[in-house]
Amino acid sequence: MRQAFYLIPVLLFAACQSAEPAKNNTPAVATANTLQLTPAQEKNAGITTGLPEQRLVTETLRLTGRIDVPPQNMVSVSFPLGGYLKSTTLLPGMHVAQGSVIAVVEDQQFIQMQQDYLTAKTQQQYLENEYLRQRELNQSKASSDRSLQQAEAEYKSNRIMIKSLDEKLRLIGINPQKLNENNISRALNVYSPISGFVSKVNVNVGKYVNPSEVLFELVNPSDIHLNLTVFEKDIPELFIGQKVLAYTNTKPEKKYTGEIILIGKDLTGDRSVDVHCHFDEYDRTLIPGMFMNAIVELKNHEVNTLPESAVVSFEGKSYLFVVKGPHQFEMRPVTTGASENGFVAVEYEGMQRGTQVVTRNAYVLLMMLKNKTDEAE
Numbered sequence: 001m002r003q004a005f006y007l008i009p010v011l012l013f014a015a016c017q018s019a020e021p022a023k024n025n026t027p028a029v030a031t032a033n034t035l036q037l038t039p040a041q042e043k044n045a046g047i048t049t050g051l052p053e054q055r056l057v058t059e060t061l062r063l064t065g066r067i068d069v070p071p072q073n074m075v076s077v078s079f080p081l082g083g084y085l086k087s088t089t090l091l092p093g094m095h096v097a098q099g100s101v102i103a104v105v106e107d108q109q110f111i112q113m114q115q116d117y118l119t120a121k122t123q124q125q126y127l128e129n130e131y132l133r134q135r136e137l138n139q140s141k142a143s144s145d146r147s148l149q150q151a152e153a154e155y156k157s158n159r160i161m162i163k164s165l166d167e168k169l170r171l172i173g174i175n176p177q178k179l180n181e182n183n184i185s186r187a188l189n190v191y192s193p194i195s196g197f198v199s200k201v202n203v204n205v206g207k208y209v210n211p212s213e214v215l216f217e218l219v220n221p222s223d224i225h226l227n228l229t230v231f232e233k234d235i236p237e238l239f240i241g242q243k244v245l246a247y248t249n250t251k252p253e254k255k256y257t258g259e260i261i262l263i264g265k266d267l268t269g270d271r272s273v274d275v276h277c278h279f280d281e282y283d284r285t286l287i288p289g290m291f292m293n294a295i296v297e298l299k300n301h302e303v304n305t306l307p308e309s310a311v312v313s314f315e316g317k318s319y320l321f322v323v324k325g326p327h328q329f330e331m332r333p334v335t336t337g338a339s340e341n342g343f344v345a346v347e348y349e350g351m352q353r354g355t356q357v358v359t360r361n362a363y364v365l366l367m368m369l370k371n372k373t374d375e376a377e
Helices: 001-023 039-045 109-140 145-171 232-237 360-375
Strands: 034-036 048-050 055-066 074-077 083-087 099-106 189-190 196-199 216-219 225-231 245-249 256-263 272-279 292-308 312-314 317-323 328-333 335-340 341-349 357-360
Touching: 034 360, 039 360, 055 232, 055 272, 055 335, 055 341, 109 145, 225 232, 225 245, 225 256, 225 292, 232 272, 232 292, 245 272, 292 357, 312 360, 317 360, 328 360, 357 360
Parallel strands: none
Antiparallel strands: 034 328, 048 357, 055 225, 055 292, 074 216, 083 099, 099 189, 196 216, 225 272, 245 256, 245 292, 256 272, 292 341, 312 317, 317 328, 317 357, 335 341
């Protein structure tokens, strides 16, 4: 009995010594969204907490669109009378200057039209003299009224024909004032109506082109603009003069600046409108039809923000950890907004001023929470 009496205190002391370390190493306890840590675990995880801060954040709207030009800057070139294409050197992408020769068309009807014009002009003097002579004779009753009327009709009809042929010749690029029997031509030049570049070539040498057929399509890039698609919910955020930053998928590092010049008024079937933007500087690498991305800066808003390290992503959703008690954290879904200078706008259900949240090493808590819940299952 005496020996047993001395053993009992020793055993009790040993049990207390072994129980003390177990208290400090108690594993984290986790439910579906809540994690309970020991002070040592929280310290080792490097957890830092803080409060959401009110900051002015510039929100942005990300849009997509394409390069476009207004209808008045796209020209379809045809030849009013038709004819055979004798020659052209145009290729898609080539630059052309206004008034330069872009093709040569020939046809026998051009010869006939010039002949008719010169013949009518030659007859005009004779018909005019005959009309004046018949008028004088009629005044002295030396000729009949019918002879005077016939001379007058022939004179005026020929004058109308000359005027008509004059306009037709000008339509196909011939100056009637410089036309004479020595410079009648079967081939006529086709001139570029604008300065720009060739977008399409629809004919080949030797082909007969009808008056309604388009030979070439030209684009004047001086008024090139960006046509953005904006959905109905985002329209109130936009205004004329708003700054736009655009870039292509192939060179996202190269940014093009511009501003909104027109906001459409008609909604399409997918509840969107066209918003037109002008570039500050024209770049020849931008061609009509090219797909582009754009960022539109919206007005500054004062919002609740947290460091970006406070927000974690899990299964496609964003979360943060709210301090529920001593060493106790609850994972809550959060809606994020614009980010700027390392801070992101946040909004979550039950958000109140003074609520502490984890601002650093939130991902450590996420991993601990998911590991414990997986083990519990």
